[in-house]
Amino acid sequence: MRFLKLIIIIILVSFQTGCYNKTPIERTSVLSGVGHDIVGEKKLSTTYEYLVFSNQNKITKAVITTTGETMFDVFNDSLLETKKTLLPGTLRLLIISEDRAKIGIQDIIDVFLRDQNNNLNTTVVICKGKAEEILKLQSVESTTMAKEIEDLIKSSYESNFTQRDTDIKDLFNMRYQAGRTIMLPYVEKYKDTVRLCSIAVFKEDKMIFKIPREDLKFVNMLRNNNSSGYLTFNSGGLLNSLSLSCVSKRKVTFEMQGDKLIYNIKLNLKTLVKEDTLKNFQKLDRNNIENLRKTVSSEEKTKLEEIIAKYQNNLDVDVFDIQKYALAKLGKDKEEFVKENFRNSKINIDVDIKIDSTGRLYK
Amino acid sequence: MYSDELNSSLNFNSTAISSIFKHNENFVKRDIFISENIPCQIIYISGIADKKEIQEIILKPLLNLPIPNKDIDLIDEVCKRYIYASDITTTNSIKTICSEVLNGKCAILIDGSDKAILCDVKSSNYRAIQESTTEKSILGSKEAFVENIEINITMIQRKIKNPNLKTENFIIGTETNTQIAITYIDGIIDPKVLDKIKTKLLNISVPIINSSGFIEQLLDTRWYNIFPIAKTTEKPDKVALDLVKGKAAILIAEYPGALVVPGTFLEFFQGAEDYSDKVVIASFSRLLRLIAIITIIILEPIYLALLYYNPELFPYELISIIISSRQNIPLPPLLEIFAMDLAVEILREGGIRLPTPIGTTLAIVGGIVIGESATKAGLVSNITLFIVAMTVISTFLIPNYQMTLSIRFIRFPLLLLAQLFGFLGILSGLYFFILILTKMDNFGVEYFSPFMPMRLSDIYDTIIRGPLNKVLKPPKSLQGSNRTKN
Numbered sequence: 001m002r003f004l005k006l007i008i009i010i011i012l013v014s015f016q017t018g019c020y021n022k023t024p025i026e027r028t029s030v031l032s033g034v035g036h037d038i039v040g041e042k043k044l045s046t047t048y049e050y051l052v053f054s055n056q057n058k059i060t061k062a063v064i065t066t067t068g069e070t071m072f073d074v075f076n077d078s079l080l081e082t083k084k085t086l087l088p089g090t091l092r093l094l095i096i097s098e099d100r101a102k103i104g105i106q107d108i109i110d111v112f113l114r115d116q117n118n119n120l121n122t123t124v125v126i127c128k129g130k131a132e133e134i135l136k137l138q139s140v141e142s143t144t145m146a147k148e149i150e151d152l153i154k155s156s157y158e159s160n161f162t163q164r165d166t167d168i169k170d171l172f173n174m175r176y177q178a179g180r181t182i183m184l185p186y187v188e189k190y191k192d193t194v195r196l197c198s199i200a201v202f203k204e205d206k207m208i209f210k211i212p213r214e215d216l217k218f219v220n221m222l223r224n225n226n227s228s229g230y231l232t233f234n235s236g237g238l239l240n241s242l243s244l245s246c247v248s249k250r251k252v253t254f255e256m257q258g259d260k261l262i263y264n265i266k267l268n269l270k271t272l273v274k275e276d277t278l279k280n281f282q283k284l285d286r287n288n289i290e291n292l293r294k295t296v297s298s299e300e301k302t303k304l305e306e307i308i309a310k311y312q313n314n315l316d317v318d319v320f321d322i323q324k325y326a327l328a329k330l331g332k333d334k335e336e337f338v339k340e341n342f343r344n345s346k347i348n349i350d351v352d353i354k355i356d357s358t359g360r361l362y363k
Numbered sequence: 364m365y366s367d368e369l370n371s372s373l374n375f376n377s378t379a380i381s382s383i384f385k386h387n388e389n390f391v392k393r394d395i396f397i398s399e400n401i402p403c404q405i406i407y408i409s410g411i412a413d414k415k416e417i418q419e420i421i422l423k424p425l426l427n428l429p430i431p432n433k434d435i436d437l438i439d440e441v442c443k444r445y446i447y448a449s450d451i452t453t454t455n456s457i458k459t460i461c462s463e464v465l466n467g468k469c470a471i472l473i474d475g476s477d478k479a480i481l482c483d484v485k486s487s488n489y490r491a492i493q494e495s496t497t498e499k500s501i502l503g504s505k506e507a508f509v510e511n512i513e514i515n516i517t518m519i520q521r522k523i524k525n526p527n528l529k530t531e532n533f534i535i536g537t538e539t540n541t542q543i544a545i546t547y548i549d550g551i552i553d554p555k556v557l558d559k560i561k562t563k564l565l566n567i568s569v570p571i572i573n574s575s576g577f578i579e580q581l582l583d584t585r586w587y588n589i590f591p592i593a594k595t596t597e598k599p600d601k602v603a604l605d606l607v608k609g610k611a612a613i614l615i616a617e618y619p620g621a622l623v624v625p626g627t628f629l630e631f632f633q634g635a636e637d638y639s640d641k642v643v644i645a646s647f648s649r650l651l652r653l654i655a656i657i658t659i660i661i662l663e664p665i666y667l668a669l670l671y672y673n674p675e676l677f678p679y680e681l682i683s684i685i686i687s688s689r690q691n692i693p694l695p696p697l698l699e700i701f702a703m704d705l706a707v708e709i710l711r712e713g714g715i716r717l718p719t720p721i722g723t724t725l726a727i728v729g730g731i732v733i734g735e736s737a738t739k740a741g742l743v744s745n746i747t748l749f750i751v752a753m754t755v756i757s758t759f760l761i762p763n764y765q766m767t768l769s770i771r772f773i774r775f776p777l778l779l780l781a782q783l784f785g786f787l788g789i790l791s792g793l794y795f796f797i798l799i800l801t802k803m804d805n806f807g808v809e810y811f812s813p814f815m816p817m818r819l820s821d822i823y824d825t826i827i828r829g830p831l832n833k834v835l836k837p838p839k840s841l842q843g844s845n846r847t848k849n
Contacts, residue, residue: 053690
């Protein structure tokens, strides 16, 4: 009897779940990318890129763009055009135009935060120009542009010390964790495809500027732990360089001296010599390598100090993601204090480059 | 009506027994005179008893040798001096005479004596010991049980040379009087468990016992139970291993197999070769079987739930392939899966009934032809066909046929639950089956042991196979609990 009661309870509970509100896979459109733009001053525009299955084994893509005053006005309009149910859970890419990002992306973050049907592994990027134009491009290496841009972002961590993940979960963390700044990859249309060219920096939920390409590597190095890339030391002129493949480990400590906030960033770079046309290793001995290590460490430190000065003093924005360490020590209630005193704080940088291997070519 | 006891009149005794075998064409009565014209009758069933043996060990000495002293007990004298049979007993019960004669013995009735002599002259016209066709062994012993219960018991005794190996006989089947023997090793088997097995055997009252399947069902009072409670095997070496681990084997006359009781859920997934292989290799095989079981039970329901309720959970690259393959398929996924499952079951059932080479050919060719034509006709998608094929192939990894049937059955209710409630349905279904398994009790032994209740010492012989010195000890799980439900 107890068993029977249990079965009845399970069945009743099951009927309360709403699982019967189902959409079979044949009646769904696989949403691949969503692009957000702004039209004029008060109109939002959203572009949906989705897969079209015409005949067996033939998959193409389609793009629709609708406009409205709110995100769901736009969505309502899009439903008038789509023939099948859009499946938000399959979304690979969220691309936001620079203009749209500058007016704020809080509505987009909120939609993703509330709706459990949305995919939290969706890659987020900011783009130059219109997102619609990028999504309408014909992909060369994949079926959709969304997949192609996702692949671009996912493979980018191999160079320039780029952060590994830039998906919705990371966006939530950057937005809501105390002492953090939203920084997202910035792509631009390049020939018939797109390329990664910068990082968009936000204040709260609004984009304020993008990091120039020449600073990108150094900002990333200061900002990201366990990143990798290449460092080149050039003594001027062609064919006069030393290139190192590096894996960077960052360690940040924070201390207060009176009212002064002091951040200590220690970078440990394990390197392999990839190319040497400066002829540093004509004499391969411990002293020679040690001298070179000291030289490149010092050179790198100088460059990074210049970058720190530029972003700390001129722009007063924590692009190095270090304020969270101060808040961890001082408490969340000191967020305003830490932000206000960022320009006056002292950021020490220590660079330790270790040359693990000079490669198989010895002179 | 005659009384059950013999009296001193041969005529009376002969008529009483003959009336019982009135319409039995094989019933033979042979009248002779022994000593100084004392009437005597030899009774046997032709075909069951060996005629040549009767001639050699009963008729020849009785007819040729004079019995010297009249005053002696004739039955005792004949037993001790004249009959050459090695197994000889006396009885005065007509019922016993009838049942023993049917078991292949020969009864000797002598006028003036109220007892009969029973000699074992059972015909040895049985199939020779051969290799098992259903349980092929690569490393183990090749011999398999035959229809002769004595030979079967002997095969076990040859493997376990232990005076504590006990065999007890029962007669079950009110119409067939089938001999059932239960063997166990005294001192290893839990007496409580043994008592429960014996009590249940004695309580069986059916007209006929034909195979181990009859006994297994009659030992289980829960008609709705889909899981096997005992292992059926054709191999004496497997029986010996189980007896050493503290189980009992039930042997049935005229049936070439043994029923090993009590069974626990996990051991149905363990092959006999597991114990011959190295620890890592055997553990790998067992893990492979575990994956196969999970595949059989949940692959199709999960596929269905993903198609209907959560397509976004498919990886992006896979969803494109699935949707492409499902374009223009007229059947909904559930019917598609059911149709393919039905086709496979029909092929399998057809294959079993046909001779082995034809059956195998039918299964392979039929599978390829039906699968190919169904996908070409656009009735079934390639992915569905792959999922069903994976499920079917996985069933071949379960070593026990009865458990294969049970596991195959589970996926059908789960498919319906997946169709109705998606993942919630699958989880509820699995929860329900695990609940049944954990609540089941088999002759006082928990069916889901050693996981429920948890017995860490027995874990070595479950999903993995530990070192032999730890595995071959009688498991604690087989020590019966106080539960008395079954």
